Amino acid sequence: MLEVKAVSKNFSGVSAVEDVSFTVNENEYVTLLGSSGSGKSVLLRLIAGLLTPDEGDVFLNGTPITDLPCHERRIGFVQQKYALFPHLNVYDNIAFGLRHRVIDPVKDESIIRKKVQNTIELVGLVGQETKMTGQISGGQKQRVSLARTLVTEPKICLLDEPLGALDANLRERMTIELQNIRRELGVSFMHVTGNEFEALAMGQNMLVMSDGRIVQQGAPQDMYARPQDLITAKSMHNFNIFSGDDLSAQLKAGTSDKLPATKLKDAHFCAIPMDKIDISDASAKTSGLSAEFLTSEFLGNKIIYFFKIENGDVCEVENHMSLRERRELKANATYQLHWKSKDILYYGENKQLLG
Amino acid sequence: MRSNKGTWLLLSPGIIWITLFLVAPLIMMIYVSFWTQTTFSIKPDMTVVSWVNFFSSDTYFGALLRTIRIWFTVLMVTILVGFPVALYIGQFIKNKTLQTALLVTCVIPFWTSFLIRVLAWRPMLGKEGAINILLQKMGIINAPIEVLLYTELSVIIGMVQIYVVFMVGPIAFMIGRIDGSLIEGARDLGASTWTIFRRIILPLSMPGVIVGAIFVTVMVLGEFATASALSGRKVNLLGNIIITQVGSLKWAFAAVAGVVLTVVMATFVAIMLRIVNLRNQL
Numbered sequence: 001m002l003e004v005k006a007v008s009k010n011f012s013g014v015s016a017v018e019d020v021s022f023t024v025n026e027n028e029y030v031t032l033l034g035s036s037g038s039g040k041s042v043l044l045r046l047i048a049g050l051l052t053p054d055e056g057d058v059f060l061n062g063t064p065i066t067d068l069p070c071h072e073r074r075i076g077f078v079q080q081k082y083a084l085f086p087h088l089n090v091y092d093n094i095a096f097g098l099r100h101r102v103i104d105p106v107k108d109e110s111i112i113r114k115k116v117q118n119t120i121e122l123v124g125l126v127g128q129e130t131k132m133t134g135q136i137s138g139g140q141k142q143r144v145s146l147a148r149t150l151v152t153e154p155k156i157c158l159l160d161e162p163l164g165a166l167d168a169n170l171r172e173r174m175t176i177e178l179q180n181i182r183r184e185l186g187v188s189f190m191h192v193t194g195n196e197f198e199a200l201a202m203g204q205n206m207l208v209m210s211d212g213r214i215v216q217q218g219a220p221q222d223m224y225a226r227p228q229d230l231i232t233a234k235s236m237h238n239f240n241i242f243s244g245d246d247l248s249a250q251l252k253a254g255t256s257d258k259l260p261a262t263k264l265k266d267a268h269f270c271a272i273p274m275d276k277i278d279i280s281d282a283s284a285k286t287s288g289l290s291a292e293f294l295t296s297e298f299l300g301n302k303i304i305y306f307f308k309i310e311n312g313d314v315c316e317v318e319n320h321m322s323l324r325e326r327r328e329l330k331a332n333a334t335y336q337l338h339w340k341s342k343d344i345l346y347y348g349e350n351k352q353l354l355g
Numbered sequence: 356m357r358s359n360k361g362t363w364l365l366l367s368p369g370i371i372w373i374t375l376f377l378v379a380p381l382i383m384m385i386y387v388s389f390w391t392q393t394t395f396s397i398k399p400d401m402t403v404v405s406w407v408n409f410f411s412s413d414t415y416f417g418a419l420l421r422t423i424r425i426w427f428t429v430l431m432v433t434i435l436v437g438f439p440v441a442l443y444i445g446q447f448i449k450n451k452t453l454q455t456a457l458l459v460t461c462v463i464p465f466w467t468s469f470l471i472r473v474l475a476w477r478p479m480l481g482k483e484g485a486i487n488i489l490l491q492k493m494g495i496i497n498a499p500i501e502v503l504l505y506t507e508l509s510v511i512i513g514m515v516q517i518y519v520v521f522m523v524g525p526i527a528f529m530i531g532r533i534d535g536s537l538i539e540g541a542r543d544l545g546a547s548t549w550t551i552f553r554r555i556i557l558p559l560s561m562p563g564v565i566v567g568a569i570f571v572t573v574m575v576l577g578e579f580a581t582a583s584a585l586s587g588r589k590v591n592l593l594g595n596i597i598i599t600q601v602g603s604l605k606w607a608f609a610a611v612a613g614v615v616l617t618v619v620m621a622t623f624v625a626i627m628l629r630i631v632n633l634r635n636q637l
Binding site: 048049050069070071072074075076077079081083084085086087096097100101102103105148149152 | 534536537539540541542543544545546547550554555558559
C-alpha cells in the first residue's frame with residue numbers, strides 16, 4: 001500500500017505539487033487525471049524518488065521511504081518516453097533491472113532467462129528478444145518499457161502517460177491489456193494521464209489533479225456523473241459550464257421545470273451534461289435558451305453541435321446516433337436549447353458542488 | 356536507381372576530389388618508395404632497397420616502434436584525462452550555454468600558434484622551470500627533476516596537452532546526447548551510480564571515444580614538431596625521419612616511411628571502426 005501524505009514541491013518559488021495526500025491500496029488500479037502542467041508528472045517523480053519533496057512524506061506498506069534513494073525504493077516507473085537503453089536488445093533491456101539492481105541482484109542467468117521469458121510472454125513480445133530497440137515499433141517499445149519494470153516485481157508500478165504516444169487502435173487494445181497484466185500480477189498500478197476516457201476506463205479509483213492539488217478522488221462513475229468540484233467537471237469534457245450574472249436567467253430560459261430556489265441563489269457556476277440538452281427550432285412553441293448554431297463535428301456514433309449563447313460562451317450539444325437521428329442545422333441560424341432541472345449541477349463560489 | 360547518370364553526376368565532384376588529392380598521391384607515394392635512390396638523385400628504376408634499409412636499420416625501425424609507443428601512451432593518457440572532463444561537461448553541467456562555454460574554454464590554447472603552445476612547455480618543465488621551482492620551494496624535492504624536459508616524457512606531456520581537446524570534444528558530445536530519462540530509468544530499475552556509469556554511460560559514449568581516438572591517432576602519428584621541440588631532437592619519430600629524409604632529398608626513403616605511417620594509421624582506424632559501428636551510433 002502506498003500512502004502519500006501532505007506532499008509539496010516547489011521549483012524556484014513556483015509550487016508544482018501542493019499538499020497532496022492519497023492512498024493506493026494493494027492490488028488496485030488508480031488513475032490520475034490532469035492537464036499538462038497540473039503537476040502530475042512531478043508527483044510521480046516524487047513518489048519514485050527521482051525528486052525529493054519539500055514537505056510531506058511517502059510511505060510504502062507503512063514504512064517511510066521519503067529519504068530512500070530512488071534505486072532502493074522498489075517502485076517501478078514506466079516513463080512517458082520509454083527510456084529504453086539503445087545499446088541493448090529487447091531481452092537485455094528487460095533483464096537490466098534483475099542483473100544490475102543494488103538490492104538482491106539475480107546472478108543466476110537461468111533464473112533471469114525464466115523471469116524475462118515469462119514477462120515477455122505476459123506483455124506479448126515473443127520473438128522480439130534479439131531485436132535492438134531501434135528496430136521495434138512504438139507499441140512494442142512501450143511493452144518493453146513495461147516489461148522491464150514488471151520483471152523486477154515492484155511493489156507498485158507508476159505509469160507516466162503510458163499510452164500517450166500510441167495510435168488510437170493500439171491505445172484501445174493496450175487499455176485492456178494493461179488491466180489484464182495488472183490483474184495477473186496482482187500489483188498496484190498508478191496510471192497518470194491527460195485523457196479523461198483513459199482515466200475513466202482504466203481506474204478502479206481515480207484522482208483528478210489541477211494546479212498541483214488533488215481536487216477530487218473517487219470511483220470513476222461517480223466522478224463522471226456528479227463531479228464534486230468544478231475543475232473535475234471541466235476535465236471530464238462532458239459538461240457545459242454556465243456562469244456569470246445572468247446565470248439564473250439562462251438556466252430558467254432553458255427549462256419549464258421549477259428550479260431549486262436555494263441552490264439557484266447560492267450557485268456561481270452550473271454544469272449541464274452535453275448529452276442532456278435538446279435542440280428545437282426558434283419557431284417552436286416551447287421556451288428555450290436562444291443560441292446561434294456555429295458548426296458541428298461528426299464523430300461516427302455521435303455528433304457534436306456547437307452553439308454560441310447570448311453572453312458569447314460556446315455551448316456544446318452531443319447527439320448520440322443511437323438515441324436520435326442526425327439533424328441538419330443551418331449555420332448562423334438561431335435555435336433553442338432545452339434541459340431538465342434534474343440534470344443541472346450547481347456549484348458555489350468555492351467551485352464545490354452544492355447539495 | 357532511376358537515373359544512373361544523375362547519380363554519377365552528383366557523385367563526381369567527390370570522386371574527382373578524392374582521386375586527385377587522396378588516391379593519386381597515395382599511389383604515387385607507394386610507387387616512389389620503390390624507386391632507386393642515389394646520393395643526390397632518384398630514378399624510376401624499381402627496387403626494394405629502400406624498404407630493406409628501412410626494416411633492417413635500428414634507427415628507422417626503432418623510430419617506428421618509438422612512434423607507436425608514444426602514440427599509444429598519448430592515446431591512453433588523452434582518454435584517461437579527457438573522459439572525466441567530457442563526463443563532467445556532458446552530464447553534470449545541465450546548462451547548455453555553460454556546456455558550450457566550457458568546450459570553448461578547452462580550445463582557447465588553440466588561439467595561439469602551435470609552436471608557442473609547444474615551446475611554452477620549456478619554461479614549465481625545464482631544470483629551472485616552474486614545476487621544479489614550485490616543488491623545491493614546497494620542500495617536496497631537493498634537486499630539480501631532470502627527466503621532465505628533453506625526454507620522451509616531455510614529448511608525451513606536450514602532446515597530451517595539445518591533443519586532449521580532440522578527445523574531450525567528441526566524448527562530451529556523445530555523453531551530452533544521452534537522454535536524462537535513460538539514467539533515471541536505470542536508477543529506477545535499481546542500478547547504483549557506478550552501474551549506471553559502467554552499463555549505460557560508458558557504452559553509449561564509446562562512439563565519442565572512437566572518434567576522439569581516430570582524431571588523436573591521425574595527428575600524433577604524423578607529429579614531428581612537438582618531438583623535436585621538447586626532446587631537444589633526442590626523440591625521433593617517423594615524422595621527424597620523413598622531414599630529414601625529404602630535407603636531404605632522399606625521396607624514396609621518405610616515401611617508405613610515409614607508406615608505413617599510412618598503413619599503421621589505416622589499420623588502427625579500420626580496427627576502431629570495426630569495434631563500434633559509427634553509422635548506427637551517430
